[in-house]
Amino acid sequence: MRAAIRVRRxxxxxxxxxxxxAPISPATSSKPEKAVGxxxxxxxxFKLRLANGPPLSPxxxxxxxxxxxxxxxxxxxxxxxxxxxxxxTLAYAPSSGCLPLVLSLHAHAIRSGLTADRFVASxxxxxxxxxxxxxxxxxAFRDCVAADAASSFPYDFMVSEHVKAGDIASARRLFExxxxxxxxxxxxxxxxxxxxxxVREAVKLYEQCPLHSVAFFTAMIAGFVxxxxxxxxLPVFRRMLSCGVRPNVVTLISVIKACVGAGEFDLAMGVVxxxxxxxxxxxxxxxxxxxxxxxxRMGDAAAARRVxxxxxxxxxxxxxxxxxxxxxxxxxxxxRRVLDAMPERNEVSWGTLIARHEQKGDAAEAVRxxxxxxxxxxTPNISCFSSVLSACAxxxxxxxxxxxxxxxxKMGSSSNLFxxxxxxxxxxxxxxxxxxxRIFNSLPQKNTVCWNSLISGYSWNGNMVEAEELFNKMPxxxxxxxxxxxxxxxxxxxxxxxxxxxxxxxxxxxxxxxxTLSSVLLSCASLCSLEMGKMVHAKIVKLGIEGNIxxxxxxxxxxxxxxxxxxxxxxxxxxxxxxxxxWTAMAQGLAENGFAEESxxxxxxxxxNGITPNEHTFLAILFACSHCGLVxxxxxxxxxxxxxxxxxxxxxxxxxxxxxxxxxxxxxxEELLIMVPSKLEANSWSALLSACxxxxxxxxxxxxxxxxxxxEKDSTAGYVLLSNxxxxxxxxxxxxxxxxxxxxxxxxxxxxxxxxQLRGQYHAFFSWEEKHPLSLEIFEILDSLINQIARxxxx
Numbered sequence: 001m002r003a004a005i006r007v008r009r010x011x012x013x014x015x016x017x018x019x020x021x022a023p024i025s026p027a028t029s030s031k032p033e034k035a036v037g038x039x040x041x042x043x044x045x046f047k048l049r050l051a052n053g054p055p056l057s058p059x060x061x062x063x064x065x066x067x068x069x070x071x072x073x074x075x076x077x078x079x080x081x082x083x084x085x086x087x088x089t090l091a092y093a094p095s096s097g098c099l100p101l102v103l104s105l106h107a108h109a110i111r112s113g114l115t116a117d118r119f120v121a122s123x124x125x126x127x128x129x130x131x132x133x134x135x136x137x138x139x140a141f142r143d144c145v146a147a148d149a150a151s152s153f154p155y156d157f158m159v160s161e162h163v164k165a166g167d168i169a170s171a172r173r174l175f176e177x178x179x180x181x182x183x184x185x186x187x188x189x190x191x192x193x194x195x196x197x198x199v200r201e202a203v204k205l206y207e208q209c210p211l212h213s214v215a216f217f218t219a220m221i222a223g224f225v226x227x228x229x230x231x232x233x234l235p236v237f238r239r240m241l242s243c244g245v246r247p248n249v250v251t252l253i254s255v256i257k258a259c260v261g262a263g264e265f266d267l268a269m270g271v272v273x274x275x276x277x278x279x280x281x282x283x284x285x286x287x288x289x290x291x292x293x294x295x296x297r298m299g300d301a302a303a304a305r306r307v308x309x310x311x312x313x314x315x316x317x318x319x320x321x322x323x324x325x326x327x328x329x330x331x332x333x334x335x336r337r338v339l340d341a342m343p344e345r346n347e348v349s350w351g352t353l354i355a356r357h358e359q360k361g362d363a364a365e366a367v368r369x370x371x372x373x374x375x376x377x378x379t380p381n382i383s384c385f386s387s388v389l390s391a392c393a394x395x396x397x398x399x400x401x402x403x404x405x406x407x408x409x410k411m412g413s414s415s416n417l418f419x420x421x422x423x424x425x426x427x428x429x430x431x432x433x434x435x436x437x438r439i440f441n442s443l444p445q446k447n448t449v450c451w452n453s454l455i456s457g458y459s460w461n462g463n464m465v466e467a468e469e470l471f472n473k474m475p476x477x478x479x480x481x482x483x484x485x486x487x488x489x490x491x492x493x494x495x496x497x498x499x500x501x502x503x504x505x506x507x508x509x510x511x512x513x514x515x516t517l518s519s520v521l522l523s524c525a526s527l528c529s530l531e532m533g534k535m536v537h538a539k540i541v542k543l544g545i546e547g548n549i550x551x552x553x554x555x556x557x558x559x560x561x562x563x564x565x566x567x568x569x570x571x572x573x574x575x576x577x578x579x580x581x582x583w584t585a586m587a588q589g590l591a592e593n594g595f596a597e598e599s600x601x602x603x604x605x606x607x608x609n610g611i612t613p614n615e616h617t618f619l620a621i622l623f624a625c626s627h628c629g630l631v632x633x634x635x636x637x638x639x640x641x642x643x644x645x646x647x648x649x650x651x652x653x654x655x656x657x658x659x660x661x662x663x664x665x666x667x668x669x670e671e672l673l674i675m676v677p678s679k680l681e682a683n684s685w686s687a688l689l690s691a692c693x694x695x696x697x698x699x700x701x702x703x704x705x706x707x708x709x710x711x712e713k714d715s716t717a718g719y720v721l722l723s724n725x726x727x728x729x730x731x732x733x734x735x736x737x738x739x740x741x742x743x744x745x746x747x748x749x750x751x752x753x754x755x756x757q758l759r760g761q762y763h764a765f766f767s768w769e770e771k772h773p774l775s776l777e778i779f780e781i782l783d784s785l786i787n788q789i790a791r792x793x794x795x
Contacts, residue, residue, distance in 0.1 A: 332353075
């Protein structure tokens with residue numbers, strides 16, 4: 001018979017005084033800086049309790065107190081971890097010093113069965129997450145789910161943790177595996193997908209969610225705004241109100257941004273009314289900043305200024321918004337005064353003013369502001385670099401551009417795709433395509449903007465072969481890619497190629513924009529291709545942009561240059577709005593088609609309607625006066641230019657010389673050329689020389705020819721016109737000498753060129769050209785026509 005062994009259990013000891021303060025309240029853990037100091041005493045007290053273990057026959061009340069103590073200490077460890085990341089003057093050790101205690105608490109919880117308590121399990125989960133212990137966190141997550149399968153907290157927390165780590169795929173898998181999805185997880189996933197740009201996936205979750213909360217709706221609205229889908233955000237706000245969910249300040253700010261982006265200003269004012277009704281304006285700097293932006297976009301600068309003046313508290317965003325108010329009104333000096341008065345300036349403030357100067361065409365001031373920004377100690381951001389590089393491109397300032405490139409390299413911003421695109425554009429505008437190509441090749445990833453920048457740069461430099469090669473290599477094209485090629489060919493006067501690319505663009509299914517269609521209409525006008533122009537007009541009507549002022553002007557100009565003046569005038573008079581460019585195009589079209597008097601009458605009507613003419617308007621009127629022989633009226637308009645603050649340029653002087661020369665007033669024309677303050681173009685002297693040929697004025701003609709040869713040494717125009725003048729005067733020997741001099745200088749008269757459109761294709765013909773694939777057949781038909789004409793003439 002076994003002897004009974006009696007084990008004497010130690011008597012339960014009275015808890016030390018320190019433990020009497022346990023459990024630590026959650027309010028204490030919410031202030032880590034106060035909780036860190038007394039942390040050691042609760043830990044020492046709880047270690048004594050760990051040594052003795054839990055009560056042998058605990059009551060429910062005692063066990064609950066015991067578990068709350070454990071959970072409180074876990075919260076305190078997590079708070080200590082958070083505090084140690086924000087300050088280095090803590091009374092306790094760094095966050096890693098609490099990890100052994102968390103492990104000990106977890107071991108004790110497993111031994112004593114405390115993991116079955118949902119408060120202990122959830123605090124273990126959050127504690128491991130605070131110490132970035134992924135493996136232990138995942139084990140704690142499983143314990144937490146086992147402790148309370150009905151709770152959504154562990155799933156919500158883990159979905160959020162995966163999102164914070166950037167692992168959207170794991171977050172999505174965990175979300176789909178939830179036994180019952182909560183609105184918190186829906187909100188977390190929608191926000192994460194929107195920030196990643198996966199709008200369609202976010203919309204699917206939004207439509208599936210049966211639950212509603214202000215955070216959920218706000219995440220959807222803010223996500224649409226972040227992805228610049230402002231119109232799509234507004235129905236979400238309407239549904240939010242219909243569900244009885246009251247928006248908060250963040251919601252209203254996002255909705256106002258959506259209204260501004262969508263141009264729904266009436267709805268925006270309604271949102272403002274709701275904010276006033278619910279008293280959300282009080283002490284909300286963010287809402288006031290949104291109001292300033294709203295009133296600015298509505299064009300009510302006075303209201304924007306009133307909001308700013310009524311603000312009791314202003315931040316740097318408020319001051320920057322006020323700066324933008326002045327810049328939007330065109331008062332850049334006022335915007336600079338606001339910048340100087342700001343108590344605090346940042347890179348956004350400087351960048352806003354730099355961008356506005358660059359957009360208004362004052363590129364030199366934009367570059368100066370950038371230098372002052374560096375002197376002020378601000379670090380440029382991506383937007384600032386892009387704006388100042390665009391200013392350097394406009395100025396063709398290679399030295400300044402390379403200096404900014406060096407700054408971008410130093411600050412690690414040169415690899416940004418937007419900055420790289422601006423660098424490519426700057427180097428191309430400075431005629432350094434090799435450097436632009438080098439930057440392009442160095443990019444590990446290239447977006448469509450980078451490709452378009454280099455293609456545009458080559459087009460700007462006239463290298464259309466290289467531009468087309470790049471275009472063919474592009475992995476993906478957008479409307480801007482096609483427009484770059486079409487406008488490049490049009491600017492380089494290769495109008496046939498521009499129309500070919502436009503046809504290819506339509507075949508690809510890409511919808512052309514206003515800029516593309518303007519370049520195509522310019523090409524049609526230059527080729528006098530009325531058939532193609534009508535097809536483009538039909539496309540414009542189909543797209544619903546015929547009423548656009550730029551499209552209407554381009555169409556009117558195309559029909560006028562193609563000889564269909566009736567269609568040109570019909571479009572002009574049907575346009576609801578007209579600017580000085582529209583009136584100028586119509587006046588020029590009338591003059592070029594021989595209706596000079598009607599062109600002058602149109603100019604007078606333009607002045608009567610209060611439209612301010614520009615330099616191109618006066619050029620068209622001077623051209624009309626030239627063809628009508630209205631010398632005195634032309635002189636009157638030439639002098640009127642000064643009253644409108646327009647200084648005559650070379651083309652105006654050329655037109656005036658042509659007016660005087662056509663009327664036989666050659667001496668006055670020559671005196672005008674001599675008195676010109678700036679260097680004239682060769683066309684002015686060509687016009688005078690051509691008139692000398694008509695009126696057989698040898699003396700002035702020789703002087704004009706000599707001046708013309710000085711201006712254009714490689715041009716044959718002076719030799720040919722002088723030779724023709726000698727021939728018209730019967731000076732055959734002098735005419736032959738001019739031809740001999742021309743051959744001695746290895747100069748050859750440019751051949752004439754004609755083209756025609758046949759079955760949608762364009763064919764160009766040069767004088768005595770043999771490179772055309774059908775040149776033999778063409779010359780055979782030409783010989784046959786000449787023989788028929790000769791036979792008819794003999795009869």
